[in-house]
Structure formats: structure tokens, C-alpha cells
Amino acid sequence: MSIKGKAYIVGAYEHPARHAPDKSTPQLHAESALGALQDAGLSRDDVDGYFCAGDAPGFGALSMADYMGLKLRHIDSTETGGSSYIVHVAHAAEAIAAGRCSVALITLAGRPRSEPFRRGGGVAPPEADFETPYGGQTSNLYGMCAARHMYEFGTTSEQMAWIKVAASHHAQYNPHAMLQNVVTVEEVLASPIISTPLHRLDCCVVSDGGGALIVAAPEIARSLKRPLVGVMGAGEAVKGPRGGELDLTFSAAAWSGPPAFEMAGVTPADIKYASIYDSFTITVLMQLEDLGFCKKGEGGRFVADGNLISGVGKLPFNTDGGGLCNNHPANRGGITKVIEAVRQLRGEAHPQVQVPNCDIALATGIGGALGARHGAGTVILEREG
Amino acid sequence: MAEPSTTRKVPAPQGNPETGSFWDAARQGRFMVGRCVSTDKGGCGKAHYYPRSICPFCFAPGATLEQASGKAVIYTVSVTYRGAPEPYAIGYVELEEGPRIMTNFTGAALESFRIGDPVKVVFIPTEPDAPPVPMFAPA
Numbered sequence: 001m002s003i004k005g006k007a008y009i010v011g012a013y014e015h016p017a018r019h020a021p022d023k024s025t026p027q028l029h030a031e032s033a034l035g036a037l038q039d040a041g042l043s044r045d046d047v048d049g050y051f052c053a054g055d056a057p058g059f060g061a062l063s064m065a066d067y068m069g070l071k072l073r074h075i076d077s078t079e080t081g082g083s084s085y086i087v088h089v090a091h092a093a094e095a096i097a098a099g100r101c102s103v104a105l106i107t108l109a110g111r112p113r114s115e116p117f118r119r120g121g122g123v124a125p126p127e128a129d130f131e132t133p134y135g136g137q138t139s140n141l142y143g144m145c146a147a148r149h150m151y152e153f154g155t156t157s158e159q160m161a162w163i164k165v166a167a168s169h170h171a172q173y174n175p176h177a178m179l180q181n182v183v184t185v186e187e188v189l190a191s192p193i194i195s196t197p198l199h200r201l202d203c204c205v206v207s208d209g210g211g212a213l214i215v216a217a218p219e220i221a222r223s224l225k226r227p228l229v230g231v232m233g234a235g236e237a238v239k240g241p242r243g244g245e246l247d248l249t250f251s252a253a254a255w256s257g258p259p260a261f262e263m264a265g266v267t268p269a270d271i272k273y274a275s276i277y278d279s280f281t282i283t284v285l286m287q288l289e290d291l292g293f294c295k296k297g298e299g300g301r302f303v304a305d306g307n308l309i310s311g312v313g314k315l316p317f318n319t320d321g322g323g324l325c326n327n328h329p330a331n332r333g334g335i336t337k338v339i340e341a342v343r344q345l346r347g348e349a350h351p352q353v354q355v356p357n358c359d360i361a362l363a364t365g366i367g368g369a370l371g372a373r374h375g376a377g378t379v380i381l382e383r384e385g
Numbered sequence: 386m387a388e389p390s391t392t393r394k395v396p397a398p399q400g401n402p403e404t405g406s407f408w409d410a411a412r413q414g415r416f417m418v419g420r421c422v423s424t425d426k427g428g429c430g431k432a433h434y435y436p437r438s439i440c441p442f443c444f445a446p447g448a449t450l451e452q453a454s455g456k457a458v459i460y461t462v463s464v465t466y467r468g469a470p471e472p473y474a475i476g477y478v479e480l481e482e483g484p485r486i487m488t489n490f491t492g493a494a495l496e497s498f499r500i501g502d503p504v505k506v507v508f509i510p511t512e513p514d515a516p517p518v519p520m521f522a523p524a
């Protein structure tokens with residue numbers, strides 16, 4: 001089912017907290033929901049669909065739905081890690097198009113700086129004995145992809161560093177960003193190695209916080225006083241080691257992107273602003289290639305020399321500072337990717353980073369581990385009128 | 386240059402009814418891969434890893450374990466310096482039989498492992514009474 005023009009993002013809210021020792025995680029979800037509802041001009045009682053992922057405390061959506069007093073016709077707790085919330089936008093648009101709800105709330109929140117995340121018990125995943133002994137952790141599961149990319153395509157650490165440099169140029173204008181200092185390529189390369197070839201400044205920040213989105217049916221969106229941001233196309237995909245047919249040179253974005261562009265009827269050249277999930281610099285580089293912003297293997301050259309800096313380069317990205325500099329609530333950056341895309345389309349980004357005449361934007365994300373199993377979600381959004 | 390990782394505590398495999406025979410073989414120093422049934426029996430005949438009872442490529446039932454040569458080439462490697470008590474080298478190797486599998490590198494300085502280098506399987510102890518796990522050392 002095409003969702004083109006069948007739903008609109010009418011509310012978006014990024015929680016300002018970056019360190020929240022004196023709030024609960026459910027509270028951050030609810031405060032984010034309230035913020036998004038106020039942004040939309042809607043009330044809690046208008047919500048009839050709720051979407052959340054693995055950061056939501058409790059059993060699927062049930063605990064948070066009850067905590068917030070939601071009366072629901074539709075729930076969806078699809079879990080693809082940090083990309084979940086981009087996937088949720090698409091699922092919400094599909095549910096709205098199918099008549100299963102009319103106002104969908106999506107929330108994310110977490111406090112990795114303030115409380116340990118407890119994974120549920122249950123049965124060990126099938127790969128556990130064949131991977132856990134080797135110490136796979138987030139940094140090396142991305143580092144292994146960067147190492148292979150450098151080997152295959154000649155990508156350099158200097159080129160990857162440009163992605164952090166660009167994010168820092170944007171973060172200097174965001175008073176909530178955790179890292180507000182503009183950094184240079186040399187400073188990225190001088191930061192300590194976390195897992196080769198990735199330096200500390202190739203990595204995203206760890207932050208508390210949260211965010212929420214409201215997706216609504218066209219007639220509701222048109223009744224509100226906010227600019228119309230339509231969902232024009234979406235795609236999702238999952239990718240893993242595939243029984244040994246592992247290929248670390250591309251991400252699942254190679255499969256989530258094309259259907260999104262096709263549904264929206266646009267090409268990468270039409271995208272004025274892109275929110276690209278930036279858990280690490282390499283994550284951005286590979287998604288840019290996989291989405292067709294440049295050819296496979298040319299990502300390093302594409303991102304160099306400020307090409308991602310708003311007002312400087314050809315493809316302004318992550319103008320809030322992204323996960324690399326602004327925040328990464330609950331270690332999941334998908335919702336903030338959509339939020340900044342909505343700000344750009346509304347013309348509500350910081351004036352220093354606002355893209356002129358920003359009418360078509362993309363938000364894309366990778367959740368899970370790029371070097372093992374991960375999920376990708378891509379949405380293309382358009383401002384109407 | 387970091388020294389070879391010899392003291393990092395390696396978590397013991399837990400095993401399950403499907404993979405118990407893989408770990409029994411590991412205790413005997415035999416490194417196994419999964420092998421699909423042949424094409425004349427409705428399978429694809431290809432090797433896969435980690436081993437499953439139903440082939441992940443063609444979904445034919447009846448896959449079995451087969452002893453691998455233990456020869457491989459490094460597909461990627463990353464040396465991790467943070468988030469663990471001591472540095473270690475994690476990567477994927479491409480087995481002679483085809484599958485690319487996650488592993489650690491041992492038996493040489495951590496920074497000495499390079500993509501494309503030939504390596505061979507070695508078994509590294511985990512915990513008393515638990516099976517060892519396959520890792521790879523310079524060939």
C-alpha cells in the first residue's frame with residue numbers, strides 16, 4: 001500500500017534533557033508525548049494509536065499506554081533498535097491509511113547516563129554462543145565495517161572525520177547540544193582510539209532524554225495551525241550475517257531507500273535536507289552510498305571538505321548536531337532524525353543552519369549493529385503549501 | 386603494539402539441543418561448519434555458519450555438521466581498546482568452505498592482523514568443564 005499523502009507529521013518534540021538523574025524513564029516518555037501534543041495543538045484524548053520500541057519500560061506498549069492513560073484502537077511495538085521510530089512513522093501512516101487509527105503517538109526515552117538498562121530475560125538468541133565469546137560491542141561492530149570499507153575503497157580516517165566536523169559546525173548553534181565546540185579533522189584524529197579505526201570523536205554521544213512525534217490523518221492535519229509535513233514514501237529492511245554470506249560493505253539502507261524514493265516519486269537529487277543516523281561517522285558514510293547520494297565506495301570523497309555542512313556543502317545533514325554532537329537518547333537516535341527533518345521542512349531550524357526553501361527531506365536510520373544484525377528505516381517527507 | 390590477548394576471560398558457550406554436537410566436537414578439537422543436503426536431495430549443498438538444522442540459504446531440512454579445514458583469510462579486523470578490561474582483536478574470517486564468521490585473533494600482536502592475511506583455527510579455553518571456542522591465529 002502506498003502511504004504517499006495519506007498521513008502528516010503534525011507534532012514533534014525533542015526533550016531538552018541530556019542528563020536526567022531526577023526523572024523516571026516513563027516520565028520522560030510522557031513529557032515528550034505532552035510536548036509533541038502541544039506542538040500539534042492536540043490533546044491526549046485525541047490519540048488512538050501508540051507506537052514504541054524496546055526503550056519503553058514494560059511489556060511492549062502495554063505499560064506505557066496504561067501509564068499515559070491512552071485509549072487506543074491500534075498499537076505497534078516494532079523493535080529495530082535506534083531506527084525503530086523512523087519505521088514507526090511509516091507504520092503509523094499505513095495504519096492511518098487503513099483506518100485503524102487517526103492520531104498516532106510515537107515516543108522514545110531513556111536514561112543511559114542515569115540508570116542501567118535492563119534487558120528482559122528469556123531465551124538466548126541463536127547466534128549468542130557464536131558471537132558473545134568474541135566480545136562484540138557497539139564500537140567494534142561498527143569499527144569492523146569501517147576497516148573493511150577502508151580496505152575495499154581506500155576510505156580514510158580523515159574523510160570519516162569530516163562527518164564529525166560537519167555535525168559540530170551545526171551543533172554550535174544548538175544550546176541543548178552536548179558537544180557545542182566546532183572541531184577540526186585533526187582534533188578527531190587526535191582523539192583516542194576506541195576500536196580501530198574509530199576514534200572517540202567518530203562516536204556519538206551518550207545522553208539521557210527522549211522525543212515524540214504525532215502522525216495524523218489528512219483531515220486532522222489540515223484542521224491544525226501547523227505547516228503540513230506529509231509522509232511521501234517509506235521503506236524498511238533488515239540485514240545480518242546471513243549464514244556466512246556476510247557483506248559489510250553495505251547496510252540495509254540499500255534496501256530501505258529505493259522503495260522510499262520510488263513511493264515518493266523523487267530521487268536523491270531532490271532531497272534538500274537529510275537526517276542520517278550517526279551512531280558513528282562510518283554509519284553516515286555507508287548510508288549516503290546506500291541511498292544513492294553518491295556511488296558505492298565514493299562516500300569518503302562525498303563527505304570531505306564540508307559537503308554535509310549547511311550553507312557550505314551540497315547535502316546539509318543533521319543540522320541539530322545529530323547523535324555525534326547533540327544527543328542520542330536511550331542510545332537510540334531515530335526519533336531525533338525525524339524531528340530535525342520536520343523542523344527543516346517547517347522552516348523552524350536554527351536560522352544559521354536552516355536550509356532555504358526546504359520542501360523535501362529524508363530521514364534514515366540504522367538500528368542494532370551494522371557489523372552484525374541491523375534494521376534500517378527510511379522516510380521521505382514533503383512540505384505542502 | 387599490544388601483546389597477544391591471552392588472559393581475557395572468554396564467556397563459555399551455553400549450547401542447546403540444536404548445537405550440542407558442534408560443542409562436543411569443539412571439545413575434541415574439531416572445528417565444524419553446517420552443510421546443507423545435496424541438490425539431488427532437495428538442498429543447495431552449501432556450507433553455512435553458525436550451524437542450523439534447516440539451511441539458512443534454501444531452507445531445506447536435514448543440514449549436518451562437517452569438519453572444516455580450519456583454514457581462513459581475514460575479512461575484517463578491529464582492535465578494541467575501550468569498554469573491556471584489556472584490548473582484543475575482533476573480526477570476521479572467510480573460511481575455506483565459504484562462510485564469513487565472527488571470531489577473535491590470537492597468537493600474535495593485536496595490531497599485526499591485516500585484512501587478507503591467512504589464518505588457521507585454534508581452540509581457546511573458556512571455563513572449566515565448558516567447551517573451548519574457535520579463534521584464529523596466523524597460519
Ligand SMILES: [Zn+2]
Nearest residue numbers: 421429440443
Ligand atoms: Zn541449502
